[in-house]
Amino acid sequence: MPELPEVETVRRGLSNLIIGRTIKSVIHDTAKSFPNDDQTVKSFMIQAKVSGVRRRAKVLMIDLSTSYTLVVHLKMTGQLVYVGETRFGAGHPSDSLVNQLPDKSTRVVIEFTDHTNLYFNDQRKFGWIKLVPTAEISEMAFMKKVGPEPLEDTFTPAQFAERFKRRANTSIKAALLDQSVIAGVGNIYADESLWGAKIHPKRLVKTIKPAEFKKLYIELRSVMNLAIEKGGSSNHTYINAEGKKGSYMDFARVFRREGLACPRCGTTIIKIRVAGRGTHICPHCQRL
DNA sequence: CACTTGACCTGTCCGC
């Protein structure tokens, strides 16, 4: 599921909903979803208060008062949904999304002392929650190799182009998806930004001109900022911390729009395979 | 090292 805009949307929601709450209990299913041992949980999670919610790339970090942090990766189908004391009434649009939790995809339930709950649901079980000492997050393998945050004010077009040099002989799409190049880009926003910059996803990185990198930088930031504004993209399973869907897909130009007209030139959008991923392009605007 | 492919899982959709 979630790429940077979706994870950021969840972060903002959780930030409003769970900071200051105290954890009463934790229930989980497999060690894969929640690999920590009971003693660590008891010592550093139970009775801990949530002090902050951060994001790095597609990873969420829920900081606790015990100097431990819940590090969460939603992968393809993970959801973090908070359900408060007052559930939505019958007939409310959000009813079907959160009123029935937990369900069969629920992997972890964190109960707060005020009897509200945070659910970690994950249909495909690729995602995970790890309780780690806050000071040791930077030592995690993923954190050590992940590239810069593309939406930071300090991130420049020159830095953007420079990051791609390590992947000179691969396709621009594979490089965009590589988290060690730039943090947070996934399949949706790779396709959307390449369309915006009029670059064919199969173009080799070493053939991309400086002006094209600049355009791609602008498009990527613009598309991600718009997606955050729209609460992310919901194709299938993505919902935010309140159980609501995002609306970016209403604004998508190519992603999952094969067979429809390119909004720029009217040519029919096609779906191809690049870097092992379904990829959407306008064959007129994006040439090899 | 850089690059590609398969694996991890469950659910859904599409063609026969």
Next chain:
DNA sequence: TGCGGACAGGTCAAGT
């Protein structure tokens, strides 16, 4: 209706 295969928003571990 049933069944097999491909595919789905991500990352790793292997392989070349």
